Structure formats: structure tokens, C-alpha cells
Amino acid sequence: MAAFILLGAVTVYSGWRVATAPLVTHAALFLALTFAGVAGVFFLLQADFLAAVQLLLYAGAVMTVVIFAIMLSEMKDIEEPRGRGLLGSLRSPFLGFFPLAGVVLLFAVFLVVYLRAAPALPGTPLPAPADSTAFIAGALFKTYAFPFEVASVLLLAAMIGAIILTRAEGGRGR
Amino acid sequence: MIAAQGIPLVDFLVLGALLFCVGLFAALRRSNAIMILMGIEVMLNAVNINLVAFSRYLPQGADRGQAFAVFVLAVAAAEAAVGLALVIIVSRRRGAIEIEEISDMKG
Numbered sequence: 001m002a003a004f005i006l007l008g009a010v011t012v013y014s015g016w017r018v019a020t021a022p023l024v025t026h027a028a029l030f031l032a033l034t035f036a037g038v039a040g041v042f043f044l045l046q047a048d049f050l051a052a053v054q055l056l057l058y059a060g061a062v063m064t065v066v067i068f069a070i071m072l073s074e075m076k077d078i079e080e081p082r083g084r085g086l087l088g089s090l091r092s093p094f095l096g097f098f099p100l101a102g103v104v105l106l107f108a109v110f111l112v113v114y115l116r117a118a119p120a121l122p123g124t125p126l127p128a129p130a131d132s133t134a135f136i137a138g139a140l141f142k143t144y145a146f147p148f149e150v151a152s153v154l155l156l157a158a159m160i161g162a163i164i165l166t167r168a169e170g171g172r173g174r
Numbered sequence: 175m176i177a178a179q180g181i182p183l184v185d186f187l188v189l190g191a192l193l194f195c196v197g198l199f200a201a202l203r204r205s206n207a208i209m210i211l212m213g214i215e216v217m218l219n220a221v222n223i224n225l226v227a228f229s230r231y232l233p234q235g236a237d238r239g240q241a242f243a244v245f246v247l248a249v250a251a252a253e254a255a256v257g258l259a260l261v262i263i264v265s266r267r268r269g270a271i272e273i274e275e276i277s278d279m280k281g
Contacts, residue, residue: 001180011193012192018216019213020203038193114184122232125183136244151244152248154249161259162256
């Protein structure tokens with residue numbers, strides 16, 4: 001339980017800093033910490049394959065892409081214009097107060113729904129599969145073989161799309 | 175021993191909801207396109223926490239939850255690639271990635 005509280009606190013705090021850090025690069029580093037915290041939660045849930053993939057793909061690959069995007073996009077100043085901290089931004093309604101109020105309301109709704117349902121939800125996890133990699137592979141290649149192929153086509157299309165979008169604009173001709 | 179033994183399912187759901195709300199707040203509050211994409215990534219991660227927690231606690235969802243978490247990962251990777259490519263090309267053409275300054279679609 002202590003490990004869960006610690007991981008949850010680190011994850012939510014760094015997620016909060018993603019929303020509030022004044023510098024874009026700091027927000028990106030806190031995003032990496034959020035991903036690592038979520039990987040820790042997966043470890044806690046004994047989903048070790050997903051935890052490893054989370055670290056490799058999110059904390060590794062997605063973070064690299066985000067940092068490259070920050071470096072390559074010509075930001076005039078890397079600081080958010082309204083970087084006067086959270087309290088200062090609350091004065092502007094559409095970028096401070098309404099989002100915060102809406103999100104707090106949404107969380108309250110989540111909490112009410114979950115706490116009402118809590119007595120019916122299980123309190124202890126199922127016995128963990130002996131080999132979680134084989135467990136996921138069985139699901140992906142048997143039951144969900146078709147969605148798996150669709151996902152691979154989606155990734156290929158996204159990769160080609162990203163290359164076509166960002167290719168150098170100097171030498172025009174296709 | 176690190177395991178979820180003494181933790182009820184609802185705790186993971188509350189953590190997922192909290193992280194989702196924080197990510198939504200990041201996406202709504204920021205005016206910088208890269209920051210908005212980062213908020214969306216946090217929201218997708220929160221969804222994954224829920225999926226994996228369901229897969230470990232409910233017998234009906236045993237393999238389903240983790241398989242769908244893998245699909246969410248794939249979609250998030252595709253979204254990051256295309257979204258950030260768009261950010262780079264918009265910043266190259268207009269010199270700005272503040273979404274208020276990108277209000278007309280024809281470039």
C-alpha cells in the first residue's frame with residue numbers, strides 16, 4: 001500500500017507539473033516522470049510486460065519525439081506567455097478558471113461514481129499469470145489478431161504520414 | 175514484496191481518474207500545441223492504468239484489458255508522431271505554435 005501511495009503521488013504530482021510548469025522543457029521532463037510512474041503502477045499490478053513496454057515506448061520513444069519537436073519547432077520564447085504561476089493564470093477565465101473548475105467537477109463526478117460502486121468491486125487481484133508476456137501474446141495473436149494487424153497498419157500509415165508532412169520543403173518535386 | 179495484494183480495485187480507478195483529470199487540465203489550460211499533445215498523452219496513460227487494473231481484478235477482462243492497453247499504446251505512438259509532425263510544419267510555415275495564432279486553416 002505504501003508503494004502504491006508513493007507511486008500515485010509521484011505520478012499525479014508530475015502530471016500536475018506537466019500542466020503548470022512554466023517552461024516547456026520542464027513540462028517535458030515531468031512528462032517523462034509521469035510515464036515512469038505509470039510504469040511503476042503497472043509493475044505493482046504485475047503487468048511486467050506492459051511496464052517494460054511503457055518505459056521503452058513512452059519514456060523512451062515518445063519522449064524523444066517530444067523533445068525533438070520542442071527543439072525543431074521555432075518557438076519564439078520557450079516560456080509560456082502566461083507563466084506567472086497558477087494563481088495568476090486563474091484570473092483569465094478561459095485559460096485558468098474554467099478549465100480548473102471543470103476538471104475538479106469531473107473528478108468529483110468520477111469519485112462519487114466510484115465510491116458508490118466500491119462495495120461491489122473486488123478487493124484483491126486475481127492470481128497473476130505465470131508469464132505475462134505469453135499471456136498478452138496469446139490474446140494479441142489469437143483473440144485480437146485482426147485489431148492487431150489494423151494497429152500495425154495504423155502505425156505504418158502514421159510513420160509515412162509524419163515523414164511526408166515534415167520532409168524538407170526546399171526541393172518540392174515529388 | 176511489491177504486489178497489489180492489499181489494494182482494492184477502486185484505488186487504482188481513483189488514481190486513473192485523478193491522472194486523467196490532471197491531463198485534461200493540462201490540455202485545456204495550455205495554449206502551446208506541444209503542451210496540449212503532452213496533456214493528451216497523460217490522459218491516454220490514465221486510461222491505460224484503468225485497463226490494466228481491470229485486467230488484473232476482473233475475471234471477464236483478464237486478457238482483454240492488457241490487449242487493449244497495447245492498442246492504446248500503439249494509437250498514442252501514432253498520435254504523437256503525426257501530431258508533432260504537424261506542430262513542426264506549422265511552426266516552420268508560420269513561426270508560431272500558439273493555437274490562438276493558428277485560427278485560419280488555409281496556409
